[in-house]
Amino acid sequence: MADAAFLALTVITIGSAIAALELRSLIYGSIALMGTLGGIAGFFFLLDAPFVALFQLAVYVGSIAVLILFTVMLVKRELIFKKVEDKRRKFAGIGLMMVVMVGLGAVFLDSGIKTITTDEPPVDFRDIGTDFVTYYWPALILMGLILAGSVTGALVLAKREDVENDQRTN
């Protein structure tokens, strides 16, 4: 049976996920998204994975959410509050969500996952470091290259072509 911390985190995570998509203002929406990402970090703490939880807090709540917030601020004011929605599309979306939730939920509740419990001690986070430099070292290098490439690509994409360096006013 789930404990109180788990239930509180569930309410925070799912509530702020809905708020992130449904709040009228994109700025409040991105702050609600921070709540979801922080809630997931809380779940990682409950799962005895403090290293992943702190990584999540640093990368997601600390950098990605702030990056999104700054992008939202670059967008025109009236677009931040504009909400275009088709009623029929919305009902279809809610139907699709229900099908996914009920369908997958029923499959999981019916499967053997329900009986899995553990009394074993959690994984030592030193094992993660060992994994990274032994078995997963090619993947680690590839990941570094992908990160460098994607950040460079993002910079090149967002660079303005129409303004020369000497034309910049400030």
Added chain:
Amino acid sequence: MTNELIDFTLVSVALLGIGIYGLAVKRNFIRMLFAVEIIINAANLNLVAFGRFLPHSGGQTLALFSIAIAAAEVAVGLSLIIVAYRMYQNVDIADFRSLKG
């Protein structure tokens, strides 16, 4: 451990459902990115939960890889939003139809 694996899996399914709803209904590029983030986080939660209950360090290692790749994906996605906004002065995906090949 008082919490069971099925609890975490059900939270993950709920987040996946919310993310799919956001992708299907919303027409704002930035909100669709929010929905993608929620789905990625649901997947990470599953990875760490299964890693805890096996128990095996692979779950946490894969979750760390996934978080790092998601950071790259967000950087590219946001720069695409900025480029599209500069071209169309809008973030509504209905206006981006002319990007289709």
